[in-house]
Amino acid sequence: MFELDLRSRAPVYEQLVEKIKELIINNVLKPDQQLPAVRVLASELTINPNTIQKAYRELEHRGYIYSVPGKGSFVKPAVPGTNDARLQALENELGKIISEMLYLGVPPQEIITMLKKLLAKKEGGKLDD
Amino acid sequence: MFELDLRSRAPVYEQLVEKIKELIINNVLKPDQQLPAVRVLASELTINPNTIQKAYRELEHRGYIYSVPGKGSFVKPAVPGTNDARLQALENELGKIISEMLYLGVPPQEIITMLKKLLAKKEGGKLDD
Amino acid sequence: MFELDLRSRAPVYEQLVEKIKELIINNVLKPDQQLPAVRVLASELTINPNTIQKAYRELEHRGYIYSVPGKGSFVKPAVPGTNDARLQALENELGKIISEMLYLGVPPQEIITMLKKLLAKKEGGKLDD
C-alpha cells in the first residue's frame, strides 16, 4: 500500500498518519471506504498493531477517519466550511513556501505557472475517478 | 529579536532554526551578515547555549548559514540554480497544500487568487528593504 | 420509531438503551405500554435481534421496563420517592455540568436563565401529551 522509512526521525505512526491522510485527500481512499484492519496492515508493514492503532486514532482525532469498534475504520466524508482553522494554517504554510521560492530566485510569474500546472493535474486526477 | 514558545511541544532548537530561517528568507538577515553570538543570544532568550549551538549547526547543515571558526556564524548568500533539490521539495509541499485545499472545498480559482495576493504582499515587503 | 448511528463508536445496544430511555422519560412511551417485540424492532432497524435483547435486558436492569415472559416488555411506571440513588446521581451530574460551564466562563446568572428556559420547554412539551 505504501512505504515507511523506519530509520527516519519522524515516528512511524506519524508517517502513517501523513500517508493515509494523503490517500484520503487525493481521493484514493473514498469517503466511507473501509481502511485495512489494524492487524492486517500491521502484518503487511511488519509493524506492531499498537502502532497502527495509534495512527488510526490520531487520524480520527484530526477528523480524517472514524473507527467503529468491532466493525472497522472508515474514511470520514469531508464537510466543507467546517475547517476554517485548518484552512488558515494552510494559507500560512503557503506563504512560507512562496517566501522560500522567492528567496531561491524563482520569479513570481513562474510560481503562478507552477501552481496552475499543479491544479490542472490534481483536477485531472479527480476526474479520473 | 524573536520569540520562542517554551510551552510548545516543538523542541526549542527546532523553533530557533525555523525562526532564523524565516529571517534569512525574508531578507531581514542579509547575506554575509553576522548572526548573534551563541552566548549573547542564549542570555537574551534565557535558554541554554548548547541549544543555540545545536540550532546553528542545523542551519549550517541545511545550507542557510556558514561558520568561521573563531569569528562567528554568517548568513550564506543564496545562489540561484544551486538548490534544485530544495525547489523540488518545495514544489512537492505546494502540491500537498493544494490537494488539501481542494479537499476542503476551496475552488481552484480561489487558490490562484490567494497565491497572487500572497505574492503581492511578499514582493511589496521585499521592495521595502 | 427512532434512528441509530451505526457509524458511532457507541455500541448499538447502548444507543438503543439511551433512545428508549429518552422516549420513556419524555412520556412518549407511556407507563405499562408495550414495547415493540424484539423481532419486529430488529427487522425495522435491520439489526441483530440479540442486540435488541441485550438493550431490553439492560433497560430492565436499570428499572425502566419490565418483562412478562411470553407476553413482552412494558414500560415500568415511575414511583416518585423510590429512586433516591438515581436522583443523587443526577444531582451529581448536574454539579459537574455546572462546574464545567463556570470553567468555560458562563456567568452563574446565565446558567440559571438557561435552566429556566429548558424547564419551560420541557413542561410545555409534557402538557401537550
Add this chain to the structure above:
Amino acid sequence: MFELDLRSRAPVYEQLVEKIKELIINNVLKPDQQLPAVRVLASELTINPNTIQKAYRELEHRGYIYSVPGKGSFVKPAVPGTNDARLQALENELGKIISEMLYLGVPPQEIITMLKKLLAKKEGGKLDD
C-alpha cells in the same frame, strides 16, 4: 491524589481523564501548574506508565492540558469563548438531566433551588483559593 476503579467497565485511562478534568475544572489544579510526571503517577496508582500517557494525551487532545517533551505536562489555561461546541453539548446534557428529574417526580421549583444551591457552593469553593 484520587481513586480508580479497576473493575469498572470504563477504561482506566478514561477514568483518569475524567478525574483530572474534574480537578482542572474545579480549579484544584491551577492553570500552568505541572501535573505529576507520568512515571510518578503510574507508580502511585500502580498502573502502567503507558496508560497514564494515554490519558495525558487524551486530555491534551481535549484541550485541558499541554505536554512539553522533556519538561512535563501542564494545565492549559481556559480561554472563554473558544468552546461553543462544548457549551452546546453541556446544554444538551443539562436538558437530559432535567427531563429525568421531572420524570422522577422532582418539582421544577425544586430543580431551580437545587441549581442555585450548587452554584453557591461552587462559587464559594472558587473564592477559597
Add this chain to the structure above:
DNA sequence: GTGGTCTAGACCACG
C-alpha cells in the same frame, strides 16, 4: 529526569 515511541503479547466487548 521528562515525555514519547515501539514491541510483544494478552485479554475484552461487540455483532
Add this chain to the structure above:
DNA sequence: GTGGTCTAGACCACA
C-alpha cells in the same frame, strides 16, 4: 474478526 485496553519492558531525544 473487529477495534480497544492494558502490561512489561526497552530505547530515544530534549534540556
